[in-house]
Amino acid sequence: MTSPAKKLTPMMQQYLEVKSKLPPNTLLLFRLGDFYEMFDDDARVGADVLGITLTQRNGQPMAGIPYHAADGYIQKTLKAGMKVAICEQMETPKPGQLVKRSLSRILTPGTTLEDQHLDAGRNQYLLACNWTKRGLSAAWLDLTTGDFQIAASPAINGLINVFHALDPREIILPEEALEKWRAEDDTAEWSEEIERLLQGRTDSTMMPWQFDPRDGARLVMETLGVMNLDGFGIALDHPGLGPAGALLAYAAENLCSKPENIRRIREYRSSDTLQMDPSTLRNLEIFRASQGTRKGSLIEAMDATTTAPGARLLEQVLMEPPLDIAELKRRQSCVGEFLSAPGLASELQEYLRGVRDLPRIVGRLRNGLRNPREPGAIRQTLHQLPHIKAVIEQFDSPELTKLAADLNLFPELLELLDSALNDSLPNQIQDGGFIADGFDAELDRLRDLNRNSRQWIADFEAAEIKRTGIKSLKVKFNNAFGYFIEVRKSNLELVPDDYIRKQTVTNAERFYTPDLKEKEREILHADEKAIAREESLFADILAAVLENADSLEQTAHCLSEIDLFVGWAQIAREWNYSRPEIDESSATEIEGGRHPVVEQMMREQRQKGIPGEHDFVPNDTFLSADEAQISIITGPNMAGKSTYIRQVALITLMAQVGSWVPAAQCRIGLVDRIFSRVGASDELSQGNSTFMVEMNETANILNNATDRSLIILDEIGRGTSTYDGLSIAWAVVEHLHGHGAQGPRTLFATHYHELTQIEGELVRTRNYCVAVKEWNDQIIFVRQVQRGAADRSYGIQVARLAGLPDTVINRAKVILSRLEDDDSSHNILRKRMRARKDGTPEKDIPQLELF
Numbered sequence: 001m002t003s004p005a006k007k008l009t010p011m012m013q014q015y016l017e018v019k020s021k022l023p024p025n026t027l028l029l030f031r032l033g034d035f036y037e038m039f040d041d042d043a044r045v046g047a048d049v050l051g052i053t054l055t056q057r058n059g060q061p062m063a064g065i066p067y068h069a070a071d072g073y074i075q076k077t078l079k080a081g082m083k084v085a086i087c088e089q090m091e092t093p094k095p096g097q098l099v100k101r102s103l104s105r106i107l108t109p110g111t112t113l114e115d116q117h118l119d120a121g122r123n124q125y126l127l128a129c130n131w132t133k134r135g136l137s138a139a140w141l142d143l144t145t146g147d148f149q150i151a152a153s154p155a156i157n158g159l160i161n162v163f164h165a166l167d168p169r170e171i172i173l174p175e176e177a178l179e180k181w182r183a184e185d186d187t188a189e190w191s192e193e194i195e196r197l198l199q200g201r202t203d204s205t206m207m208p209w210q211f212d213p214r215d216g217a218r219l220v221m222e223t224l225g226v227m228n229l230d231g232f233g234i235a236l237d238h239p240g241l242g243p244a245g246a247l248l249a250y251a252a253e254n255l256c257s258k259p260e261n262i263r264r265i266r267e268y269r270s271s272d273t274l275q276m277d278p279s280t281l282r283n284l285e286i287f288r289a290s291q292g293t294r295k296g297s298l299i300e301a302m303d304a305t306t307t308a309p310g311a312r313l314l315e316q317v318l319m320e321p322p323l324d325i326a327e328l329k330r331r332q333s334c335v336g337e338f339l340s341a342p343g344l345a346s347e348l349q350e351y352l353r354g355v356r357d358l359p360r361i362v363g364r365l366r367n368g369l370r371n372p373r374e375p376g377a378i379r380q381t382l383h384q385l386p387h388i389k390a391v392i393e394q395f396d397s398p399e400l401t402k403l404a405a406d407l408n409l410f411p412e413l414l415e416l417l418d419s420a421l422n423d424s425l426p427n428q429i430q431d432g433g434f435i436a437d438g439f440d441a442e443l444d445r446l447r448d449l450n451r452n453s454r455q456w457i458a459d460f461e462a463a464e465i466k467r468t469g470i471k472s473l474k475v476k477f478n479n480a481f482g483y484f485i486e487v488r489k490s491n492l493e494l495v496p497d498d499y500i501r502k503q504t505v506t507n508a509e510r511f512y513t514p515d516l517k518e519k520e521r522e523i524l525h526a527d528e529k530a531i532a533r534e535e536s537l538f539a540d541i542l543a544a545v546l547e548n549a550d551s552l553e554q555t556a557h558c559l560s561e562i563d564l565f566v567g568w569a570q571i572a573r574e575w576n577y578s579r580p581e582i583d584e585s586s587a588t589e590i591e592g593g594r595h596p597v598v599e600q601m602m603r604e605q606r607q608k609g610i611p612g613e614h615d616f617v618p619n620d621t622f623l624s625a626d627e628a629q630i631s632i633i634t635g636p637n638m639a640g641k642s643t644y645i646r647q648v649a650l651i652t653l654m655a656q657v658g659s660w661v662p663a664a665q666c667r668i669g670l671v672d673r674i675f676s677r678v679g680a681s682d683e684l685s686q687g688n689s690t691f692m693v694e695m696n697e698t699a700n701i702l703n704n705a706t707d708r709s710l711i712i713l714d715e716i717g718r719g720t721s722t723y724d725g726l727s728i729a730w731a732v733v734e735h736l737h738g739h740g741a742q743g744p745r746t747l748f749a750t751h752y753h754e755l756t757q758i759e760g761e762l763v764r765t766r767n768y769c770v771a772v773k774e775w776n777d778q779i780i781f782v783r784q785v786q787r788g789a790a791d792r793s794y795g796i797q798v799a800r801l802a803g804l805p806d807t808v809i810n811r812a813k814v815i816l817s818r819l820e821d822d823d824s825s826h827n828i829l830r831k832r833m834r835a836r837k838d839g840t841p842e843k844d845i846p847q848l849e850l851f
């Protein structure tokens, strides 16, 4: 802090006043001439986060960044989860006077709009949530595109899934709420969930009264410019309007004005969407692979989009898979059309390459962020539209006919932009020169004046050289002194009497004449006027763009859909996908199914010449809630069990977002939730043991699965002793099977071969195993899933493949055979299995009372 003993300069007083109004964890960038400066603690933190030099002036810590390079530094700060406030100079500095400054924006990870700070292919959600007597209420907003939703649920699990899928950049909570929730029994679980969600994200607080639903409703209506919310199907007492109000107030605070690009609000209903909990999203590597990268994730394998809005739409559809068969069929059919006409599809992709990020550009323009390149990007996009529309119109399907009809062409706007804008455009309005010659007579006149004047200066210089005989005489310009005649000291005796002395420099004297002074006034005036004229023309152009903003957004959405579906068609063609049949049945029937990500990785490895298996072996799946409800899948280590059960979940998800799927044939009865419990999780750092995490996830599944759900379980019970683990696994299968006529479709991969005994006991269980071939005490993986149970793990053989020393392998074999001779109940189960397989009469099979 600044020492109180020192008297503050007026500028520092100004600085501290601005700083005092800022939320915590916000770096204030204070404009001082060509630099943004930080002081005191901000300077220390800024120097540390940004890697810049910390200096001192009169004992006060300072750190500065050049204003023209600020973007990169701001991006770095936001990435570090901090906020940046920008205080600009509001007037040209005058010597001896304090410059007027004011806060122009607060940039936070969830509210920044600038292209340079955004991840082009990712949505950028700001989430606000609260817990009240009515349960959980929430609102989320992507301020860059205006996508705005509210939701409410009496229970946490109704919404926590979508919060994780949204992957919000920033979360807003009522002040001190977290401490309160933590302390109370009713809300302790909610506080744990929210703390988990907050990890690695920026959090912000607003006053609790700002979450009031009635005030929120008022603010939402005011922002949307409507009298009520009936048109959006939202009741005025919807609890989500509370967080929605807080969110809008927060956005307005950061933009330093009301957000202008929010035109719609939607209600999110978990019952309309396929639900996946956070561990399922993680385990199935939907948005990120286990290493945290996009590479290796499902979203990457499904992304062949050409535009950033198309990539963001893909993310959105994976976040919210609709339980709406008609919508899914619409998407599938668009993909099918593009697939059947590869020539037209690749033509479309070619045109889409010229399409820019319309939703974000319109969002920025609506919020008053102006830059001549933005209408330039709109112009570029509009040029593609007639071509895109013409291609889409060549298809007859009702779905594509509708898309073509929704695609507007904006001929007048395009004509305006074409005639008004130059080809190359500056990044800032103040740079000028972006309006084309011939567009505006007044601007042309001012520019001519300017050009003529410059010619006048050149002529003047030539005439003065001739008149004075000073060959080195120069007419020059600088910002401080304007135009002047410079004469070297050696030629001073040749200077005529009418030259008026202006300044002395090391080797020369500078002069002016009344004529030159007059011309200077004319030139500067014309320059200033030309820039002002350009600015006013630019405002007219933007007004014309904004008049079309709603329609531009609708067209942008059509373009994103086309991009997404053409991309899916490209993937379907390249990887030989089929169109899944989707219905209300409770069956999952997959013929020749493949794992979309593993299949692509294998080909990549082959292309890179990496040795190993390169062909993915397809497998079938048949599940149904009322018949073949539970598949118990056994097989040696490394055989392909995990891959198989994951592929079923991924194919189901792909079908339920409207994509085609990696299978020869497929029929999916709509699934309401996908649950997965797969492998060890990364929550150890949160103080949970592997086994605890496994049991938490299993409990969640057993408590929330419905007869419409799909569950994949991998090695339940592995994290504890064999008997405990087997008993738990067994009881879990029994629970999922239940006593009714149906239950959730379940794939259960396990090393507990004893579990295959359940097939005889519970009618809706089926045994499958992943086949291997044995040869000379070696195993060969064939990757085929077939009916029946495996009776050996081949763990020792796999361990040999992994390079364990022979001494260990041989010793392990001896121990194994001794254990197998033992007569524990565990081994009785195994012996029963062997005996059955060998055809031993039932009466001679050892008995074990388990049921």
Ligand SMILES: Nc1ncnc2c1ncn2[C@@H]1O[C@H](COP(=O)(O)OP(=O)(O)OP(=O)(O)O)[C@@H](O)[C@H]1O
Binding pocket: 598, 613, 615, 616, 617, 618, 619, 635, 636, 637, 638, 639, 640, 641, 642, 643, 644, 783
């Ligand atoms: N159908 C398939 N075709 C080709 N390769 C496959 C197939 N299924 C799995 N693989 C490959 O086999 C390897 C092992 O698969 P996976 O991890 O699914 O085995 P697992 O049976 O679950 O093993 P463990 O029991 O040891 O966990 C993976 O590297 C995968 O790439």
